[in-house]
Amino acid sequence: MKHIHVELGKDSYDIHVGNGLLDRAGDYIRSLTHTRNIAVISDSHVDGLYGQRLEDSLAAANFTVHRIVFPAGEKNKSAASLLDLYRQLSEAGITRMDYVVAFGGGVTGDLGGFAAATFLRGLPFVQIPTSILAQVDSSVGGKVGIDLPSGKNQAGSFCQPQGVLIDPQLLRTLPPRYVHDGLGEVIKYGCITDLQLFELLEAVDEESIFSHWEEIIERCCSCKARLVERDVLDLGERMVLNFGHTIGHAIERYYDYGVYTHGEAVAAGMSMLTGMTEEMGLTQAGTTARLRHLLQRYGLPQDVDATAAELLPFISNDKKMRGQHMTLVILKEIGKARLLPLDASELPKFIRKKGAK
Numbered sequence: 052m053k054h055i056h057v058e059l060g061k062d063s064y065d066i067h068v069g070n071g072l073l074d075r076a077g078d079y080i081r082s083l084t085h086t087r088n089i090a091v092i093s094d095s096h097v098d099g100l101y102g103q104r105l106e107d108s109l110a111a112a113n114f115t116v117h118r119i120v121f122p123a124g125e126k127n128k129s130a131a132s133l134l135d136l137y138r139q140l141s142e143a144g145i146t147r148m149d150y151v152v153a154f155g156g157g158v159t160g161d162l163g164g165f166a167a168a169t170f171l172r173g174l175p176f177v178q179i180p181t182s183i184l185a186q187v188d189s190s191v192g193g194k195v196g197i198d199l200p201s202g203k204n205q206a207g208s209f210c211q212p213q214g215v216l217i218d219p220q221l222l223r224t225l226p227p228r229y230v231h232d233g234l235g236e237v238i239k240y241g242c243i244t245d246l247q248l249f250e251l252l253e254a255v256d257e258e259s260i261f262s263h264w265e266e267i268i269e270r271c272c273s274c275k276a277r278l279v280e281r282d283v284l285d286l287g288e289r290m291v292l293n294f295g296h297t298i299g300h301a302i303e304r305y306y307d308y309g310v311y312t313h314g315e316a317v318a319a320g321m322s323m324l325t326g327m328t329e330e331m332g333l334t335q336a337g338t339t340a341r342l343r344h345l346l347q348r349y350g351l352p353q354d355v356d357a358t359a360a361e362l363l364p365f366i367s368n369d370k371k372m373r374g375q376h377m378t379l380v381i382l383k384e385i386g387k388a389r390l391l392p393l394d395a396s397e398l399p400k401f402i403r404k405k406g407a408k
């Protein structure tokens with residue numbers, strides 16, 4: 052079992068990584084609280100697969116368990132779902148001393164975490180991520196929230212979990228599309244800070260990657276933990292985690308959260324942007340080809356049909372926008388990202404698509 056500490060003063064917590072941890076969740080959460088009631092928020096797929104196992108572990112540790120379920124899918128990371136979770140938390144009689152577990156992929160972590168962060172002005176919560184994407188990225192760092200018609204993650208807050216329990220064995224049931232989806236964010240970590248991780252992904256293939264999950268999860272979570280410790284509110288250095296997301300979020304929204312998964316959209320965003328920055332001489336020659344080759348190897352898109360003009364309106368409310376100024380995350384080379392401040396009027400030239408004027 053591996054432990055990664057996230058040092059944030061009174062908001063500090065630990066990330067635990069180990070096979071079989073799901074069945075020890077009850078004892079672990081019991082070590083954090085004496086309360087009786089616990090709400091487990093999960094989507095319909097994860098609840099069906101693992102809800103009873105988690106309930107059994109929690110019940111054995113003397114918790115009264117309230118399983119709260121919402122329909123799976125990014126379209127449900129919505130205000131309507133949030134209201135329904137509040138209703139269910141209220142009907143379960145959850146009070147301020149009780150605990151919430153966000154148990155599922157990134158959608159559950161963001162939506163369930165936001166419900167916990169805001170219901171009764173805030174309840175303590177634990178993240179038990181079950182998708183690759185959630186195990187390498189979304190369960191750590193405290194960004195919780197929902198999508199709005201105006202854009203991706205447009206309502207949310209920073210609220211750190213009390214702990215994160217990662218059981219890589221749960222990934223065995225993850226559908227192949229979401230293996231690729233999560234690898235989109237893993238490739239992001241390789242691009243922004245971890246050349247060795249990028250090289251590992253180049254060296255293995257989809258078959259053999261399963262034997263490397265623990266190492267991959269640990270590398271990504273450690274990288275994220277260090278960035279979050281230095282810049283918890285995302286005002287500077289943490290922004291590198293947003294590489295590929297300026298265009299990626301616009302892609303998700305343009306297609307109404309129904310065509311590209313988050314990891315796929317980020318993959319296309321990284322590739323499209325790097326194509327442009329390399330052409331401008333800001334990125335080392337050859338980087339785009341290397342990135343696109345890796346994306347292709349793991350079944351991820353390198354481009355989308357939507358034009359720059361179609362995507363641009365959804366970039367105007369990116370969270371890296373400050374008035375008329377914007378920070379773009381670009382690559383110097385594989386393993387090294389940098390923040391590029393620019394005027395919003397310059398954005399179109401970074402989104403212009405290959406071959407377009």
Ligand SMILES: NC(=O)c1ccc[n+]([C@@H]2O[C@H](COP(=O)([O-])OP(=O)(O)OC[C@H]3O[C@@H](n4cnc5c(N)ncnc54)[C@H](O)[C@@H]3O)[C@@H](O)[C@H]2O)c1
Pocket residue numbers: 094095096097100123124125128155156157158159161181182183184185188189190191192193194195204221222223224225226229232233236312313314
């Ligand atoms: N807060 C953050 O820092 C952060 C970081 C990255 C991404 N995100 C958000 O995460 C979301 C994407 O997360 P995701 O890709 O995990 O999507 P998801 O939560 O929708 O999960 C993907 C699918 O896999 C299913 N699933 C999850 N675990 C499973 C398992 N073990 N076995 C079988 N099926 C399983 C889910 O039911 C769902 O159908 C996006 O909304 C994105 O914005 C947040």
Ligand SMILES: O=C(O)C(=O)C[C@@H](O)[C@H](O)[C@H](O)COP(=O)(O)O
Pocket residue numbers: 188192194203204236285289290292293296370
């Ligand atoms: O934790 C972060 O910081 C990230 O940017 C991680 C991203 O992978 C994640 O998708 C995040 O939710 C994006 O945040 P946003 O502030 O751009 O909505």
Ligand SMILES: [Zn+2]
Pocket residue numbers: 188236296313317
């Ligand atoms: Zn992301």
